[in-house]
Amino acid sequence: MSGTGEIFDRRQVRRAFSRAAGSYSAAADLQREVESRLxxxxxxxxxxxxxxxxxxxxxxxxxxxxxxxxxxxxRVVAIDLALPMLRQVAPKRGWNPLQRPIDRVCADVRALPLADDSVDLIFSNLCVQWVDDLDAMLAGFRRVLRPGGLLLCSTFGPDTLHELRAAFSAADDRAHVSPFGGIAGFGDALMRAGFRDPVLDREVDVHGHADMAGLMRGLRQLGATNALSARRRALTGRGRFAAAQAAYEPWRGDDGLLPATWETITALAWAPAHGQPIREGGEDVARFPAAGIPVRRRRG
Structure with missing residues (x-):
């Protein structure tokens, strides 16, 4: 996929999260904290x-x-790119047969298999950072949300794992940590998509690790591995890893731990009424439901 011009290799994203399905819940402390904020x-x-x-x-x-x-x-629909993740949703233990089941759909966030105007609430925790084209993704969100529907989502900001990024940049010239957009850019994208009254917040959490190997192991357990299209396809050699470790050491704090910064952005916005323009292909496009177009009948 490196020849497509896309930042992320979607097949690698799918593989990484599929492999992490069994370990994700035990390692996802930060994800649960951000989820609680949402x-x-x-x-x-x-x-x-x-x-x-x-x-x-x-x-x-x-x-x-x-x-x-x-x-x-x-009706609650769980959508994920990784089928093994969906198999973890609502296991039989504790399942109540009197409750409405959770529908599970394996799909890409960039092409939601949902009808227009069919959703009242989109809840998305730390998923959208894996999407290159924010405008196209948000246009899809707006398409499926009913007027007045709520979008509630979170993503990572540019300071996320900046220590690890700097350490690897001292070891070689290949990117090892994904780039993440800032809060202003996300807010602008929401406005371009026509969403109303956006509210965005930024939080910074710093987690300590005994060593860089432990941090990398935790990232693999979350599926948050290097999925860049331009990544080095061979394993990181011992020499490069040792160089990155040495570059990380000056970050070690007084508590004896290596810090790993996580910047999270949460966003809330409302779907507009039909007819609100949206930017598509450089042009303003307004959509109206066919049922809402008045038809004047000629009298015979």
Missing amino acids: FESLEYLGEQVPADIVDLGSGPGTAAVELRRRWPKA
């Missing part, structure tokens, strides 16, 4: 009760299970 933002719904909910990039489905618990009559 749940706090659900208060913006007020008395509104969503009938159709999508947990996008669901992973093992912890958010999907909680969303179903909150709104047991709603």
Whole structure:
């Protein structure tokens, strides 16, 4: 895929998260913390009760299970690129046959297999950072959301793993850590897509690790490995890894641990009414449902 011009190799993203399906839940402390922040933002719904909910990039489905618990009559759809992740959603242990089941769909966030105007809430925790084209992705979100529907998502910001990025840059000239967009760029993309009243927040968490090998092992358990199209396809040699380790050492703190910074961006925005323009291919395009177009009948 390196010849496509895409930043990420989608096949590698799928493989990495498929391999991490069995270890993800045990390693996902940060992901659960960010997920809890997103749940706090659900208060913006007020008395509104969503009938159709999508947990996008669901992973093992912890958010999907909680969303179903909150709104047991709603249809909840868990969507993930990695089929082994979806197999972890709502295991039989603790399953209530009287509850509506969670639908599971293996699909790419860039091409949602959902009808227009079919969703009231898109909930997406730390998934969209793997998408190159924010504008196209958000256009897809807007397409499936009903007017007044809520988009609630999180992504990583540019300071994420900056220590590891700097350490590897001292070892060779190949990128080893994914680039992540900033909060301003994400907000601008939401506005270009026509979303209303966006609210964005930024948080920075620093986790300590005994050594770089332990940090890398934790990233593999999360599926957060190098999925760049321009990545080196051979394994990182001992010499380059040792050079990166040496470059990381000056970051070691007074607590004896190597810091790993995680910058997270959370975003909330509302789908607009039909007819609100959206930028597509450099042009403003407005869509209206066919049922909403008045038809004047001629009298015979």
